[in-house]
Amino acid sequence: MSSGTASSPVKLRPEILALPAYRQGQAAPSGFKLSSNENPFDPLPGVLEAVDAATRTLHRYPNAAAPEVTARIAAEWGVEPDEVILAAGSVALLVQLTLAAAGPGDEVVYSWRSFEVYPWMTVLPSAVKVAVPNTPDHRHDLDAMAAAITERTRLVLVCTPNNPTSAIVTAAEFESFMQKVPADVLVILDEAYAEFVTDPTAVNGRTLVRRYPNLVILRTFSKAYGLAGLRIGYGIGPAEVFAAARIAAMPLSLTDHAQVAAIASLDRGDELRARVADIAARRDAIYDFLVEQGWTTIPRPHGNFVWYPTGEHTERALGIFRDHGIIARAYLPDGVRLTIGEEESVENVLAASAQIMREIA
Ligand SMILES: Cc1ncc(COP(=O)(O)O)c(C=O)c1O
Missing domain, CATH: 3.40.640.10 (Type I PLP-dependent aspartate aminotransferase-like (Major domain))
Structure with a gap:
């Protein structure tokens, strides 16, 4: 009997087949793609x-x-x-x-x-x-x-x-x-x-x-x-x-x-530092708002992203972000990661976060 798998005509390594393929952050057909920890700015001048x-x-x-x-x-x-x-x-x-x-x-x-x-x-x-x-x-x-x-x-x-x-x-x-x-x-x-x-x-x-x-x-x-x-x-x-x-x-x-x-x-160190400072400031402001909303479980963020430990409510939280035009990344069954994006996304992020807080509290 062949030891190939049901879907493959040839013998493959079982430990590779058991691995999930790398999942990229979802694209946003409209709204804000905050699922891949990308930088919202265009490439630096030059x-x-x-x-x-x-x-x-x-x-x-x-x-x-x-x-x-x-x-x-x-x-x-x-x-x-x-x-x-x-x-x-x-x-x-x-x-x-x-x-x-x-x-x-x-x-x-x-x-x-x-x-x-x-x-x-x-x-x-x-x-x-x-x-x-x-x-x-x-x-x-x-x-x-x-x-x-x-x-x-x-x-x-x-x-x-x-x-x-x-x-x-x-x-x-x-x-x-x-x-x-x-x-x-x-x-x-x-x-x-x-x-x-x-x-x-x-x-x-x-x-x-x-x-x-x-x-x-x-x-x-x-x-x-x-x-x-x-x-x-x-x-x-x-x-x-x-x-x-x-x-x-x-x-x-x-x-x-x-x-x-x-x-x-x-070559553009100064511009880079200004952009990074901008994103870090936006991150810190979002975190402060989240704490005001009652989000005491969110660890203080240090990267260009925030972790919502939504646990069993993760899919629901992702859906609420989506309803607000935000594509976030779910890590089942633990939580949602949200990238700090463009200034225009902040209002939607905070509105979605407030709703998630109300629904899962
Ligand atoms: C912790 C960490 N290390 C490494 C990478 C890889 O980044 P890249 O291959 O784009 O340099 C990523 C990308 O998401 C990351 O989150």
Whole structure:
């Protein structure tokens, strides 16, 4: 008898078939798409021109070594170019680092709920998921994560601000956590939303450069820089780890367009900071209104998104947002994540939030 599946003519890996496919935030046919933690602003000045110029060489493969943007990021972080790794989105780096560090039966420790890619990328090499529940206030339980590390652990993920709960890990918590992690276990500090953080107690990878030989810091141009559609992210960390991660890369997937767009964006630091400050201020104002509405369970948000722990009422909450022209993202059965979008969306967000509060209180 064939061991192919009912729907496939060929034998496939059961652990892959058991995984849900990555679900993108829903598009909004009308209204506001606040389901993918995207940036509401257009690309920074100079980006479209740089990308346009790069289209002249579309018939050529990209320069996979990305020397200019690598040198630029290395200079900004005060490291050597081989301590920088680039890829088509930091999600590609997450996969590469996992493939480089963890094989069948090895363990990958992460907080849950967190970025939905973590369990997925753990299964690809047949590694074992060790999901440590968040604290009741939706933060990483770093003590429990440290206690979950065993002889088989190859990778530990710390996501701050945590997607989707928007909670941070503090610098003091992270330092004390790193003391407990064996020096030969890779730790990834996933800081996709770092630019939006205003809390001075938060951990910041910038202060940790070369501090730990087992630490990789991940950043992305998708969120604060608004280049989600072009796909470019980077890591800062040990050259030896990156040499292995480069071997696990999908060749030639980082385009020249993404590279020139990243450089053009880095040239516009002041405008970037102004936009990020705008979004962070809108986030804080929304949070204050939510608290006034009676939302005491929402953790103070630090990324460009807010977490509504609506539990069993999550589908209803999503529907109420939809009725108000807002596409949010549901994480069943835990809650709803809502991205901070354009100024014009705020009124609808607050009206929907008030109704959800009234209906589920
Ligand atoms: C926590 C976290 N890490 C990494 C990423 C990946 O971002 P990208 O691949 O666009 O760089 C995301 C995107 O949503 C994220 O939320």
